[in-house]
Amino acid sequence: MQLYQATLRSRLLLGSARYPSPAVLAAAVQAARAEVVTVSLRRESGGERSGQAFWSLVRALGVRVLPNTAGCHSVKEALTTAHMAREVFGTTWIKLEVIGEDDTLQPDVFGLTEAARLLCAEGFEVFPYTTEDLVVAERLLAAGCRVLMPWGAPIGSGRGLNNLFGLTALRAHFPEVPLIIDAGLGVPSHAARALELGFDAVLVNTAVAQARDPVQMAAAFALAVEAGAAARLAGPIEPRDMAAPSTPLIGTAFRG
Amino acid sequence: MKIVVNGAVHETAAAELSGVLGELGLGDAVVSTAVNGEFVAASVRARTPLTDGDRVEVLAPMQGG
Numbered sequence: 001m002q003l004y005q006a007t008l009r010s011r012l013l014l015g016s017a018r019y020p021s022p023a024v025l026a027a028a029v030q031a032a033r034a035e036v037v038t039v040s041l042r043r044e045s046g047g048e049r050s051g052q053a054f055w056s057l058v059r060a061l062g063v064r065v066l067p068n069t070a071g072c073h074s075v076k077e078a079l080t081t082a083h084m085a086r087e088v089f090g091t092t093w094i095k096l097e098v099i100g101e102d103d104t105l106q107p108d109v110f111g112l113t114e115a116a117r118l119l120c121a122e123g124f125e126v127f128p129y130t131t132e133d134l135v136v137a138e139r140l141l142a143a144g145c146r147v148l149m150p151w152g153a154p155i156g157s158g159r160g161l162n163n164l165f166g167l168t169a170l171r172a173h174f175p176e177v178p179l180i181i182d183a184g185l186g187v188p189s190h191a192a193r194a195l196e197l198g199f200d201a202v203l204v205n206t207a208v209a210q211a212r213d214p215v216q217m218a219a220a221f222a223l224a225v226e227a228g229a230a231a232r233l234a235g236p237i238e239p240r241d242m243a244a245p246s247t248p249l250i251g252t253a254f255r256g
Numbered sequence: 257m258k259i260v261v262n263g264a265v266h267e268t269a270a271a272e273l274s275g276v277l278g279e280l281g282l283g284d285a286v287v288s289t290a291v292n293g294e295f296v297a298a299s300v301r302a303r304t305p306l307t308d309g310d311r312v313e314v315l316a317p318m319q320g321g
Contacts, residue, residue, distance in 0.1 A: 016321070017319035025319075040317075041315040041317065041318060041320075042316065042318035043316075044262075044282060044287050044315060046280035046285075049282075051285075051287070051315075051318055052286060054318060054319060058317065068321070070320055077293075080293055081315075083288075084288035084295055084315055088286060088288045088316070089317065155321065156321075
């Protein structure tokens with residue numbers, strides 16, 4: 001899988017938030033065999049220096065980091081956060097989130113396309129968190145994005161692929177663009193389904209971090225993603241309305 | 257003078273942004289800074305003057321999805 005200049009083997013990207021402990025996060029990243037981990041920026045206090053410890057942990061994992069602009073509600077906030085992230089994390093990758101609605105954490109696609117245009121022009125490699133809307137996708141690509149991250153369902157909802165028709169249409173419409181399902185997956189079968197439909201990868205956070213055993217769930221997602229990708233290559237059959245006997249009828253006993 | 261650091265009022269004796277980080281015990285930390293909503297690169301903190309009421313953000317790596 002090619003994401004900008006990077007060639008990746010793993011089709012499972014992992015979020016780093018909401019784990020019971022840093023040690024569990026580290027073990028989950030390994031169990032997921034993830035090569036990309038998303039990170040964020042938050043206010044640092046001199047007393048706690050919690051960000052410093054977190055950064056040491058992530059660096060020791062040896063993975064590529066994908067900083068996000070989570071929590072940004074305007075183009076201006078997203079641009080400033082992207083600049084700050086580029087400096088701290090030393091990467092031009094940015095998972096661009098411009099949130100437009102607090103109950104669904106739905107992207108503000110107007111702000112998103114504007115921020116994407118400005119950041120791409122500055123040399124950022126933008127991973128926009130978007131919806132399955134085809135027109136928005138077209139605008140993001142015109143803005144310079146080379147990867148799209150459509151939501152499966154609202155962040156943290158665990159509902160899976162909420163709009164199967166829309167996501168299938170998106171995949172069909174942009175066959176050459178790396179598409180990563182970001183947000184809303186709940187169980188490994190959702191991830192397998194995404195890969196079976198031809199999506200290139202999935203990004204999972206809450207479904208792993210909040211599972212009773214995050215490390216085991218990370219391993220389960222890794223298997224699901226592999227299964228889905230293999231199934232896609234193998235060429236699934238088309239569903240049909242009527243039964244079709246799998247055992248040959250020729251030579252059936254007691255007939256005729 | 258009084259400035260606002262990460263949303264809280266901070267009395268500072270520093271004239272530049274780099275001095276404020278030192279006061280906070282973050283002089284050596286991996287952080288990124290903004291003043292009044294504008295990103296300030298690490299390389300120019302020492303020559304970024306502050307004035308009364310400035311809003312400073314000091315951000316560090318954190319867990320994210």
